[in-house]
Amino acid sequence: MAAITLKDIRKTYGDGFLAVKGVSLDIADGEFVILVGPSGCGKSTLLRMIVGLEDITSGELRIGDKVVNDKAPRDRHLAMVFQNYALYPHLTVFENIAFPLRLQKGKFTEEQVREKVEFAANTLELQDHLQRKPANLSGGQRQRVAMGRAIVREANAFLFDEPLSNLDAKLRGQMRTEIARMQRRLGTTTVYVTHDQTEAMTLGDRVAVLRKGELQQVASPRGLYEQPVNLFVAGFIGSPPMNFLPGEVDGDTLHLPVADVPISPELKEKLGDRKLVIVGLRPEHFEDASLTKDSREGVVAFDVNVDVTEWLGSDLYAYIPFETHADVASKLEELDRDLDGEGMRTQMVVALDSESRVRDGDQASLWFDPAKMMVFDPEGGENLTYDAGKVREVDQQNEQDRKASIQRAQEREAAKAS
Amino acid sequence: MRTMTPKLRIWWGVITVLVLVYALFPVFSIIATSFKLPSQLNLGQFLPKTWTWSNYEQILTGSAKDLFLPALRNSIGISLIATAIAVVLATLAAYAIARLDFPGKRLILTTALGVSIFPVVSIVTPLFNLWRNIGLYDTWLGLIIPYLSLTLPISIWTLAAFFRQIPWELEQAAQVDGATAWQAFRKAIVPLAAPGVFTTALIAFFIAWNDFVYGISLTSTSAARPVPAALAFFTGASQFEEPTGAISAAAVIVTVPVVILVLLFQRQIVSGLTQGAVKG
Numbered sequence: 001m002a003a004i005t006l007k008d009i010r011k012t013y014g015d016g017f018l019a020v021k022g023v024s025l026d027i028a029d030g031e032f033v034i035l036v037g038p039s040g041c042g043k044s045t046l047l048r049m050i051v052g053l054e055d056i057t058s059g060e061l062r063i064g065d066k067v068v069n070d071k072a073p074r075d076r077h078l079a080m081v082f083q084n085y086a087l088y089p090h091l092t093v094f095e096n097i098a099f100p101l102r103l104q105k106g107k108f109t110e111e112q113v114r115e116k117v118e119f120a121a122n123t124l125e126l127q128d129h130l131q132r133k134p135a136n137l138s139g140g141q142r143q144r145v146a147m148g149r150a151i152v153r154e155a156n157a158f159l160f161d162e163p164l165s166n167l168d169a170k171l172r173g174q175m176r177t178e179i180a181r182m183q184r185r186l187g188t189t190t191v192y193v194t195h196d197q198t199e200a201m202t203l204g205d206r207v208a209v210l211r212k213g214e215l216q217q218v219a220s221p222r223g224l225y226e227q228p229v230n231l232f233v234a235g236f237i238g239s240p241p242m243n244f245l246p247g248e249v250d251g252d253t254l255h256l257p258v259a260d261v262p263i264s265p266e267l268k269e270k271l272g273d274r275k276l277v278i279v280g281l282r283p284e285h286f287e288d289a290s291l292t293k294d295s296r297e298g299v300v301a302f303d304v305n306v307d308v309t310e311w312l313g314s315d316l317y318a319y320i321p322f323e324t325h326a327d328v329a330s331k332l333e334e335l336d337r338d339l340d341g342e343g344m345r346t347q348m349v350v351a352l353d354s355e356s357r358v359r360d361g362d363q364a365s366l367w368f369d370p371a372k373m374m375v376f377d378p379e380g381g382e383n384l385t386y387d388a389g390k391v392r393e394v395d396q397q398n399e400q401d402r403k404a405s406i407q408r409a410q411e412r413e414a415a416k417a418s
Numbered sequence: 419m420r421t422m423t424p425k426l427r428i429w430w431g432v433i434t435v436l437v438l439v440y441a442l443f444p445v446f447s448i449i450a451t452s453f454k455l456p457s458q459l460n461l462g463q464f465l466p467k468t469w470t471w472s473n474y475e476q477i478l479t480g481s482a483k484d485l486f487l488p489a490l491r492n493s494i495g496i497s498l499i500a501t502a503i504a505v506v507l508a509t510l511a512a513y514a515i516a517r518l519d520f521p522g523k524r525l526i527l528t529t530a531l532g533v534s535i536f537p538v539v540s541i542v543t544p545l546f547n548l549w550r551n552i553g554l555y556d557t558w559l560g561l562i563i564p565y566l567s568l569t570l571p572i573s574i575w576t577l578a579a580f581f582r583q584i585p586w587e588l589e590q591a592a593q594v595d596g597a598t599a600w601q602a603f604r605k606a607i608v609p610l611a612a613p614g615v616f617t618t619a620l621i622a623f624f625i626a627w628n629d630f631v632y633g634i635s636l637t638s639t640s641a642a643r644p645v646p647a648a649l650a651f652f653t654g655a656s657q658f659e660e661p662t663g664a665i666s667a668a669a670v671i672v673t674v675p676v677v678i679l680v681l682l683f684q685r686q687i688v689s690g691l692t693q694g695a696v697k698g
Contacts, residue, residue: 051594052593052594053590053593053594072593072598073590073593073594074593074594074595074596074597074598077596078594079594079595080591080594082587082590082591084585084587086585086587086588086590086591088588088591088592088605088606088609089610090609090610099592099595099605100595100596103592103595103596103597103601103605104596149595153595153596
């Protein structure tokens with residue numbers, strides 16, 4: 001087990017394409033770090049550079065305290081789970097899992113190999129399939145075999161390259177918890193690449209958001225969600241995504257397409273002399289006014305026409321079309337493209353309580369708390385309401401939680417063993 | 419297609435029988451003829467009136483022995499060598515074509531195709547003159563070289579197609595698992611590539627084994643003459659007797675190894691071996 005340190009890592013391909021533009025990242029021993037971003041952001045390239053399948057153009061990569069830039073993959077002692085599992089079709093499940101052990105000739109006796117493989121198989125509930133060939137296994141079983149092959153290595157770190165993207169939704173949820181459980185139990189440093197923000201939020205101790213080969217923000221999932229540094233991170237994290245509305249500053253009032261918001265003195269200071277900003281509001285920050293009897297202090301209430309509603313049992317999503325401002329339209333379109341969006345109509349999504357009686361075509365009364373509103377610069381896209389102190393606080397809390405949960409998992413393991 | 423109606427089943431049966439009869443009738447005819455006495459060849463019967471081994475005796479131990487046995491030796495030797503060279507070269511070429519990006523890749527494939535569609539008859543006369551001048555006429559090498567021109571293009575094409583389907587990620591997976599580049603190739607890729615290489619070798623061998631035009635044009639003695647060409651030199655016991663029986667017997671003998679090879683390696687020629695490596 002070891003820490004992984006990336007220092008100003010760059011990757012330029014033969015055709016001059018700059019895939020990774022100087023990424024620096026410290027991954028602590030035993031930490032679960034997610035690399036996330038839309039397709040083509042360089043996350044897989046970064047992972048392949050860590051494992052050694054891709055050359056590092058410049059920068060320094062350390063595993064433990066050794067620089068491994070020029071080491072072959074086999075000398076880095078990492079285990080990787082590939083997107084399409086990469087199982088050896090001519091070998092049985094047992095031999096697939098035993099493959100890394102067999103390569104270290106003479107290091108393990110037949111007895112030890114069997115012991116290790118059986119331990120891995122028990123961990124992943126593969127005992128009954130050890131003599132089968134990969135072709136006869138289901139997708140989830142193949143996935144587990146690939147993980148088994150990683151476990152027996154007792155590697156310095158686990159690397160996952162979109163391991164769940166070939167599974168159906170239900171299995172993906174199960175495997176997600178399986179991976180989390182395994183990582184907590186073994187306490188192995190893990191780097192996990194995904195484009196799915198749900199996986200990123202649920203699995204990671206820390207999440208690194210990448211965009212076009214550049215690191216945007218590294219923080220705990222909650223830190224990212226509550227304090228994104230810029231428009232891109234704000235739009236990427238969260239489902240349904242954050243709503244971006246144009247906001248025109250007019251004295252002490254901020255005009256949104258749906259409502260007018262009073263500007264507090266603190267916000268006024270952050271806005272500076274900007275006349276136009278982009279306002280970010282998460283869907284769940286809205287409430288249906290008809291469900292809250294007592295009117296609250298300091299909230300912004302407004303009436304809107306609801307276009308379409310989706311009732312999901314736990315929530316009700318209501319879609320509200322709005323006219324965007326010409327000056328921010330191009331910025332928002334660019335953002336949408338970066339996020340793999342289709343650039344359809346401009347609409348706002350609000351997540352209401354499932355008790356809400358709002359239906360398609362209704363006029364609805366909603367409110368939101370302006371304190372939860374985020375304000376972004378329309379040019380650079382940075383978050384003007386970003387609070388670095390709060391992020392640090394959240395991340396520290398998160399780090400303590402992580403250490404505690406690893407300890408708990410290991411104590412439980414020890415108790416079971418004795 | 420799981421459930422076939424009885425009518426459809428009958429139709430399929432009829433078609434299968436027709437195809438089988440069409441394909442196998444000549445084979446049975448040759449086998450039957452090979453057991454006929456020379457004097458009973460023209461009786462107009464399909465099956466021999468009296469079964470006899472005399473044709474086989476004639477070519478293996480009798481008068482045609484000196485014609486047939488060296489030819490058999492030549493055929494086996496030349497075909498095996500040509501196949502071995504073709505497979506080794508084609509494996510290297512196909513590996514490069516499937517995995518590497520280099521200028522002229524398309525050119526190689528197109529040239530290979532061009533060579534294989536060139537009519538053999540148009541090359542054989544110039545080759546005859548050239549071979550006589552440089553001393554390759556009537557030698558094994560003189561046949562192996564033109565056989566390579568027949569076997570290489572098809573070997574390169576089939577192997578390149580096969581190699582493209584191999585999940586090369588396995589090689590990387592093996593390297594991450596702790597293998598050296600050579601170990602990764604040998605333990606992860608070779609087992610998957612072997613059936614393809616084997617199938618190609620079989621095809622190449624049949625092409626060399628069955629050739630007639632080069633065999634008859636570029637040889638003059640039993641030093642290098644292969645079986646298909648030697649058959650043309652068979653004569654009857656007297657000038658009034660047809661050598662048909664002996665020729666049939668020789669044809670059966672050269673067909674048998676091919677049939678045995680195919681039956682033996684039928685299992686190895688399965689294409690489904692790569693299933694399950696990656697998501698299928």
